[in-house]
Amino acid sequence: MANADFExxxxxxxxxxxVGREKIREFATAVGATHPAHHxxxxxxxxxxxxxxxxxxxxxxxxxxxxxxxxxDPEADIDFSRVVHADERFTHHRPIVAGDELTTVLxxxxxxxxxxxxxxxxxxxxxxxxxxVEVPSPEADSPGEHVATVVSTLAIRGEDA
Amino acid sequence: xxxxxxxxxxxxxVIGQRVVTFDRAALVRYAGASGDRNPIHWSDRxxxxxxxxxxxxxxxxxxxxxxxxxxxxxGDPGAVVDYQTRFTKxxxxxDPGEATIEVTGTVGALDAEAGTVRVDLAxxxxxxxxxGRAQALVRL
Numbered sequence: 001m002a003n004a005d006f007e008x009x010x011x012x013x014x015x016x017x018x019v020g021r022e023k024i025r026e027f028a029t030a031v032g033a034t035h036p037a038h039h040x041x042x043x044x045x046x047x048x049x050x051x052x053x054x055x056x057x058x059x060x061x062x063x064x065x066x067x068x069x070x071x072x073d074p075e076a077d078i079d080f081s082r083v084v085h086a087d088e089r090f091t092h093h094r095p096i097v098a099g100d101e102l103t104t105v106l107x108x109x110x111x112x113x114x115x116x117x118x119x120x121x122x123x124x125x126x127x128x129x130x131x132x133v134e135v136p137s138p139e140a141d142s143p144g145e146h147v148a149t150v151v152s153t154l155a156i157r158g159e160d161a
Numbered sequence: 162x163x164x165x166x167x168x169x170x171x172x173x174x175v176i177g178q179r180v181v182t183f184d185r186a187a188l189v190r191y192a193g194a195s196g197d198r199n200p201i202h203w204s205d206r207x208x209x210x211x212x213x214x215x216x217x218x219x220x221x222x223x224x225x226x227x228x229x230x231x232x233x234x235x236g237d238p239g240a241v242v243d244y245q246t247r248f249t250k251x252x253x254x255x256d257p258g259e260a261t262i263e264v265t266g267t268v269g270a271l272d273a274e275a276g277t278v279r280v281d282l283a284x285x286x287x288x289x290x291x292x293g294r295a296q297a298l299v300r301l
Contacts, residue, residue, distance in 0.1 A: 023194075030194035031225035032181060035238050047237060056232065056241040056297070057225035061195055080199070081211055085220040089245035095238065157212075 002118035002156055003077040004111050011069050011106040013143040016129055017062045019100040024052045031055055044097075054096040060088070063124040063150035066104035070122065071154075078120070078156055086119065086153040093146050101129040103143050109151075116158030124150040164236045167273055167301050174268040176280055177230040183218050183252065184259040191222040205256075213251060218260060220248040223284065223291060227264045231280050231297045234266065240299050242277070247293035252286055262286055269296065276301055 021041075028038035036043035037053040044052050071078050096102070103126075110121040127144035165176070188202050197219055200207035205215045224246050232238045254260045262284060269281035282295035 027194045030187075030191045031222065031229070033225075033229050033232065033238070035229075035232055037238055047239075049239065053238050055225060055238055056228050056244050057221060060221050060225075064195070064197060081207075084251075085248050087245070087247040088221065088224060089243070091243045092239075092241065 001077060001113050001116075001158055002111050002120050003075060004113065006070065006073075006076050006108045007111040009070070009108045011066070013103040013105050013127070014066050014069065016101040016103045017065060019054065019062075019096055019098050019102060021052050021098040023061070024054050024058065024098055027058050027061065028055050031057065049095065049097055051098040054098075056090060056092070057088075058096055059090055059092075059124075059126060059148045059150050062102050062104060062126055063152065066106045066124050067122050067152065069106055070108055078118075078154075082157045084155050084157075086155045087151075088153075089149075089151040091149040091151075093148060096126075096147060100147065101131075102126050102147065103129055105143065118156040118158070119153055120156065121151065121153045124152075126150065164240075164301055165234060165278075167271065167276060167278060170268050170271060170278060172268050172271060176234045176266045176268060178263075178265045179230055181226055181262050181264065182259040183222065183226075183254050183262065185216065185254060185256045188216065188218055188222065188254060191219055191225075195219070195221060197221065214253055216254050216256070217251040218254050220251075223248075223252055223262065224295070227262065227282055227284050227292070227295065228297055230264050230266045230282070231299060234280075235299050235301065240301065241297050242300050243298035244296070246282075246295040248291075249293040250286075250289055250291045252291050260286055262291070266297075
């Protein structure tokens with residue numbers, strides 16, 4: 001049974017994930033995404049992007065890395081061998097491109113246990129960090145430009161389920 | 162690539178159809194590319210211990226693959242501004258052999274003012290639905 005005390009928890013922005021060109025190409029190949037904007041720099045720039053564009057589900061790589069802070073915490077009581085993925089949603093505020101340095105703020109939005117099944121919903125807010133070090137303004141409480149929101153629900157079966 | 166003209170679209174229009182296959186090598190490739198190394202996607206022993214009939218595809222591999230029909234129609238991967246699904250049935254991947262996934266994208270809703278189209282994806286294996294409420298919002 002997932003530990004309900006984690007509901008509402010918000011983790012501090014994590015160490016940035018550097019989006020690399022070869023990672024975009026590798027991920028695109030793995031999901032059969034052949035659009036030239038994932039593979040060819042000239043094509044991507046010709047389409048108005050500063051660099052190679054990530055496929056629509058690429059943000060899962062960044063999000064799952066951040067979700068591990070919660071999932072792998074022994075206090076959270078999540079037995080990963082009994083986990084199945086229930087749903088996933090990506091909202092792109094702007095496309096992810098190679099060169100982005102993405103920091104993620106992880107939210108544990110909901111933990112519901114019914115019978116022997118726990119449903120856990122996490123939300124990752126991805127921000128692109130500024131490319132140059134800027135003098136922080138007093139109102140700047142955001143880690144950077146908001147790039148994507150990734151909401152994921154896991155179902156965890158209890159020992160007797 | 163030319164982009165579709167929202168004015169010519171109607172709810173119910175089929176925007177694309179395709180058949181894709183996953184073999185075990187495809188699962189290993191996705192595991193490496195995504196960093197999701199859960200052994201239920203490569204070890205029959207671990208999959209059976211978890212109560213599955215055998216190795217299953219990553220739900221995210223299915224989700225990530227079937228959206229290509231939308232991207233190729235839209236002509237721009239950055240046009241997919243929102244994409245969601247439920248994973249309703251695991252996709253078993255035999256060895257030897259492969260799983261065959263059929264995908265059909267249909268216009269589910271149009272918002273001419275916002276310039277957006279909701280594409281609904283029907284995703285089946287042997288006639289059984291494997292994704293539920295798979296919807297991509299596309300800005301044209």
